[in-house]
Amino acid sequence: MALPDKQGHFGEFGGRYVPETLMTLLIDLEKQFKALNKNKAFRDEFAFYLREYAGRPTNLYFAERLGRHLKTLKVYLKREDLLHTGAHKINNTLGQVLVARRMGKTRIIAETGAGQHGVAAATTAALFGLECVIYMGAQDIKRQSLNVFRMKLLGAQVIPVTSGSRTLKDAMNEAIRDWVTRVRDTFYIIGSVAGPHPYPLMVREFQAVIGLEARKQFLAKERKLPDHLVACVGGGSNAMGLFHAFYKDKGVGMIGVEAAGKGLNTREHSATLKKGPVGVMHGSKSNLLQDKDGQVRVAHSVAAGLDYPGVGPEHAYYQKTGRAQYVAVDDKAAIRGFKMLSRLEGIIPALETAHALAYLETLARKSKKGTTVIVNLSGRGDKDVNTIQGIL
Amino acid sequence: MNRITRKFAQLKKQGKKAFIAFITAGDPNLKATGELALAFDKAGVDIVELGVPFSDPMADGPVIQASSKRALDQGTNLHKIFDCVRRIRQKSDIPIALMTYYNPVFHFGEEKAIKAAVKAGVDGFIIPDLPCQEAGDLIKYARKANIATVFFVAPTTMPARIKPIARGSKGFIYYVSLTGVTGPRQVLSKDAIAGIRRVRRMTQKPVCVGFGISTPAQVKVFSRAADGVIVGSAIVQAIEKNIGRRDLVKNVVRFVQNLSCAV
Numbered sequence: 232m233a234l235p236d237k238q239g240h241f242g243e244f245g246g247r248y249v250p251e252t253l254m255t256l257l258i259d260l261e262k263q264f265k266a267l268n269k270n271k272a273f274r275d276e277f278a279f280y281l282r283e284y285a286g287r288p289t290n291l292y293f294a295e296r297l298g299r300h301l302k303t304l305k306v307y308l309k310r311e312d313l314l315h316t317g318a319h320k321i322n323n324t325l326g327q328v329l330v331a332r333r334m335g336k337t338r339i340i341a342e343t344g345a346g347q348h349g350v351a352a353a354t355t356a357a358l359f360g361l362e363c364v365i366y367m368g369a370q371d372i373k374r375q376s377l378n379v380f381r382m383k384l385l386g387a388q389v390i391p392v393t394s395g396s397r398t399l400k401d402a403m404n405e406a407i408r409d410w411v412t413r414v415r416d417t418f419y420i421i422g423s424v425a426g427p428h429p430y431p432l433m434v435r436e437f438q439a440v441i442g443l444e445a446r447k448q449f450l451a452k453e454r455k456l457p458d459h460l461v462a463c464v465g466g467g468s469n470a471m472g473l474f475h476a477f478y479k480d481k482g483v484g485m486i487g488v489e490a491a492g493k494g495l496n497t498r499e500h501s502a503t504l505k506k507g508p509v510g511v512m513h514g515s516k517s518n519l520l521q522d523k524d525g526q527v528r529v530a531h532s533v534a535a536g537l538d539y540p541g542v543g544p545e546h547a548y549y550q551k552t553g554r555a556q557y558v559a560v561d562d563k564a565a566i567r568g569f570k571m572l573s574r575l576e577g578i579i580p581a582l583e584t585a586h587a588l589a590y591l592e593t594l595a596r597k598s599k600k601g602t603t604v605i606v607n608l609s610g611r612g613d614k615d616v617n618t619i620q621g622i623l
Numbered sequence: 624m625n626r627i628t629r630k631f632a633q634l635k636k637q638g639k640k641a642f643i644a645f646i647t648a649g650d651p652n653l654k655a656t657g658e659l660a661l662a663f664d665k666a667g668v669d670i671v672e673l674g675v676p677f678s679d680p681m682a683d684g685p686v687i688q689a690s691s692k693r694a695l696d697q698g699t700n701l702h703k704i705f706d707c708v709r710r711i712r713q714k715s716d717i718p719i720a721l722m723t724y725y726n727p728v729f730h731f732g733e734e735k736a737i738k739a740a741v742k743a744g745v746d747g748f749i750i751p752d753l754p755c756q757e758a759g760d761l762i763k764y765a766r767k768a769n770i771a772t773v774f775f776v777a778p779t780t781m782p783a784r785i786k787p788i789a790r791g792s793k794g795f796i797y798y799v800s801l802t803g804v805t806g807p808r809q810v811l812s813k814d815a816i817a818g819i820r821r822v823r824r825m826t827q828k829p830v831c832v833g834f835g836i837s838t839p840a841q842v843k844v845f846s847r848a849a850d851g852v853i854v855g856s857a858i859v860q861a862i863e864k865n866i867g868r869r870d871l872v873k874n875v876v877r878f879v880q881n882l883s884c885a886v
Contacts, residue, residue: 238756248725248752250682251775252802254784394688400679407681412803414779511726511752512679524700525730526678 239428318610326437344399345536346378348422423466424543427514438472490532581610641851649699684806747771755791
């Protein structure tokens with residue numbers, strides 16, 4: 232059965248839980264997206280911008296020294312960090328902005344946590360001359376001032392969100408409020424495989440290029456499929472982007488790495504899939520960090536891009552059905568991963584990505600020699616240098 | 624008969640329209656919420672909407688966001704709100720609907736929430752982030768227990784959706800006067816009047832209008848077209864202004880009376 236179903240469900244997860252004001256738009260968007268996704272002219276245009284503007288395909292780099300350090304693993308890095316704007320996020324914003332143009336929308340809004348999605352949205356809005364408003368938690372604005380400056384340079388208006396926990400979830404609330412108000416001229420570019428149907432589907436389709444390329448590249452280099460795929464999971468777009476093309480390759484293990492923050496036994500983590508009961512937030516049903524009354528809890532991670540109490544519904548489905556396994560890595564280990572890749576390969580990863588890299592140490596201990604792994608190197612770490620400087 | 628349905632039947636017989644007042648349960652505390660509901664009954668309010676505070680009120684503007692936060696800081700939750708309604712019921716038969724985001728109800732358990740509602744004397748649920756397409760279970764449990772389920776029609780709703788929304792609704796249908804979040808507006812679009820009429824042509828069920836309505840003049844205009852008018856943020860603002868004052872209930876009720884007599 233194709234997932235999601237017609238109502239946008241991945242098993243019990245997903246769906247459309249939004250105010251009625253948005254329902255007609257979402258139904259229309261779903262129709263338009265499904266038609267465009269099959270339309271050759273649209274696919275060609277999307278492929279053109281991915282290639283000529285974003286810099287695809289990205290390399291699948293064999294990280295030899297990293298592998299030697301980990302002893303048992305052969306590690307390949309899918310270099311999404313080399314894309315324009317420095318992360319996988321641009322794949323999705325290019326796709327959505329092209330949809331927005333076809334729908335005649337003139338104004339782009341987006342939420343952002345680490346600022347990577349905000350920068351990618353502002354970049355594509357600038358590319359097509361569209362008005363762009365970015366909602367960002369006041370707390371994140373402090374943590375990621377460089378990205379705020381970049382968005383402003385790109386002509387976007389950055390609105391600090393001071394409600395709630397002042398982080399990504401509150402930025403998304405505020406973006407939804409804007410969207411409800413300006414639904415007729417505004418296109419909301421959601422940055423992850425989250426939100427109401429058709430967003431989890433649409434974002435997955437735009438990010439699926441990561442896995443499609445990686446699968447082909449790996450087959451060309453190794454003449455077989457990898458044993459494991461590893462990617463960090465906040466909302467889950469880079470992980471779904473890598474995983475999806477391998478969904479039917481039953482022998483390929485998928486490991487999503489969440490942020491354990493200060494520890495899974497504390498309240499300060501972002502391990503939604505591991506610790507969150509099923510709930511509804513931001514338009515879809517999925518795992519959700521919440522208290523005994525169903526109030527959403529504040530997430531924590533040293534990586535602003537993982538600092539989200541929700542997660543994409545398709546990941547919840549992958550976990551429930553056992554297709555993917557989800558683990559968590561704490562702040563300290565992530566910083567170790569950050570340093571490890573910088574020293575061994577001369578690549579400074581994003582702090583989000585560093586969680587996936589840190590998990591390799593655990594995976595290496597459990598693996599036979601020669602085990603092959605593709606890690607989605609979802610973003611570069613320039614934006615995190617200040618944060619790390621403060622910690623070290 | 625369900626208290627909400629009965630209320631609309633009575634009003635219809637008298638040729639009257641409903642005035643519906645929204646307050647957030649637990650703002651500034653549940654004792655005040657109980658006193659307000661009882662005083663509203665005497666002040667010409669036909670139905671009380673009790674807001675269940677939620678951490679992420681994405682359909683609400685700043686006034687109700689702040690009110691939800693105050694209520695949550697008091698430790699307000701569904702259990703305590705059901706207790707509060709039970710106390711109101713000892714003295715009043717005023718119809719009460721809970722206005723809540725979906726997650727607190729989903730987490731509580733839909734079937735369990737409907738049972739608790741029956742026991743406490745809650746008459747209906749209004750869930751702004753639960754479109755009727757996702758509400759199959761809730762509607763099923765609610766129908767069995769004779770509890771109202773109110774769904775929304777917005778200015779952007781395509782005509783084909785109106786019938787299923789009306790079918791899922793019991794008690795009344797909530798017409799959203801504007802595209803946007805809750806909160807008082809100086810000027811409201813006249814398009815809403817046409818929108819309300821369009822819905823009323825497609826259903827026998829009462830259609831009530833809310834969002835943005837904050838003055839007696841606005842109440843008057845909208846009560847001509849709709850079967851009822853809902854005011855929320857303006858009343859919550861009146862509560863906010865009176866926090867810490869002993870005459871909070873008296874002052875808020877005076878404000879509400881001005882609105883309810885404009886119907």
